[in-house]
Amino acid sequence: MRFGILGTGMVGRTIAARLDELSHEVMIGTRDVAVTMGRTDPDRMGNPAYLVWQREHPKIRLATFAEAAAHGEVLVNATLGSVSLEALGMAGADNLDGKILIDVSNPLDFSRGMPPTLTVANSDSMAEQIQRTFPRARVVKTLNIVTASLMVVPARVAGADHTVFLSGNDAEAKTKVAELLRSFGWKDIFDLGDITTARGAEMYLPLWLRLLGAAQTPMFNVKLTR
């Protein structure tokens, strides 16, 4: 299947590489291809420049947000929550029309110190803002509760014996995203309900951040036990 991944950070790269490994046709979108390819230094987190990563993944093509969105039958928003609406606007509403848009972003605000707070919470969520702004996209919120490497290979922790959540208004879109998640190795996929339930998944992040601080590793998740 053809995928368009919006965002060249570690989350976008990790999802793109996994989809490529699973024989999908992957295009990554960025704001400005020349700028992204022109960087040679590692980013602030110490991740290698995109160019370095690109050389190791020759089948994955880098393009603009709009080109990647036009390419994909299924799209993934892997941009920072703070710029997601802008990036999706550059992707273009027509390129999102009728497509499944998997939103893995978190609306983190790093401006008030560490750990970050949320820019939207409680009576709204990033996923709802995206769905409202692009009503013809079929938004499914998922995977935002785990670190990138666990998103795509959940078996890296506890043999994948832990839970991922889905939120979205389109039942068929959620079914297809669940199939994709199973292809990544997810076994326990829990449908929270409509897109407003993304508030729950996003507001879990403050707990995730404290678990990260106490556990000193991002290699964890929660399992829903009943």
Added chain:
Amino acid sequence: MRFGILGTGMVGRTIAARLDELSHEVMIGTRDVAVTMGRTDPDRMGNPAYLVWQREHPKIRLATFAEAAAHGEVLVNATLGSVSLEALGMAGADNLDGKILIDVSNPLDFSRGMPPTLTVANSDSMAEQIQRTFPRARVVKTLNIVTASLMVVPARVAGADHTVFLSGNDAEAKTKVAELLRSFGWKDIFDLGDITTARGAEMYLPLWLRLLGAAQTPMFNVKLTR
């Protein structure tokens, strides 16, 4: 040990009954004893009047917030988050002085419809407000992430193979609360850190509420998997 439980709702009653069962000396505090004992109808949730419950628990004494707080060597705030500061004010700062105050409350706002939102979140928490208002109390946030019957008998779900969190500034207080939790049957007790980490535990509630809605039962929890 002597416990003072603030709050006569289902959470307060459930914790009081469990402590009584474990042979502790329990006093429950309320705003006005005559009013609480004068009610005969079930509450809005269909729970029996306090009077009915009291007859089944003859060793547990009902008193004012101040009397219950004076009685307890360890105190439990089981009032609604929206009235917790007022109830603790009525309990009296002197009666909290140097004592462990276990805060199991959630700052839920039901005025904006269901599911409720949080009255405080993101850059503050109920537990921090309590600790700031009563600096000589040794506040430990815990148990707020599960329904009352699981708080006191975690084995009711998955043989207690799930996690409870602790937040607080006082390491000795957290150690003692962990001992109490083990006496309830908790096996996996995870220390998130200082009292600011209660933001994480409280902001998990919106996810809990969606899990409740989708699972149609409150008998669940999450297990931290690593």
